[in-house]
Amino acid sequence: MISILQRAARPGIGRIRVHVQLDFTDACRAFSFCLLHSACWHLHVYHRFHLLFVYLSIFPSFPTFLFFPFLFLLTEFVGARANALF
Incomplete structure (x- = not known):
C-alpha cells in the first residue's frame, strides 16, 4: 500500500x-x-x-535473411502475449 502525503513547507510551495x-x-x-x-x-530468449x-538444421541452404524478420516478429508477438498475462 502506498500513501502520498503533502505538507506545505512555505506558502505556495509544497513538499x-x-x-x-x-x-x-x-x-x-x-x-x-x-x-x-x-x-x-x-x-x-531461449x-x-x-x-x-x-530452422538452420532443416533449411541450411535457404537464405537466412528471409527468415530473421519472421523469427523476430514471431518471438516479439509471443513475448508480448506472455507479458500481457502479467
Whole structure:
C-alpha cells in the first residue's frame, strides 16, 4: 500500500512525501511477479534461439535473411502475449 502525503513547507510551495508500507501479502505478490516475469523473459530468449537452430538444421541452404524478420516478429508477438498475462 502506498500513501502520498503533502505538507506545505512555505506558502505556495509544497513538499510531497511518499510513504511506502508493504505487508506480507504485497511482498509475496511483488516477489512472485518478479519470478514470473523473469521466467517469461528467459523462455522468450531461449525460444528465439531454439527456433533459429531448428530452422538452420532443416533449411541450411535457404537464405537466412528471409527468415530473421519472421523469427523476430514471431518471438516479439509471443513475448508480448506472455507479458500481457502479467
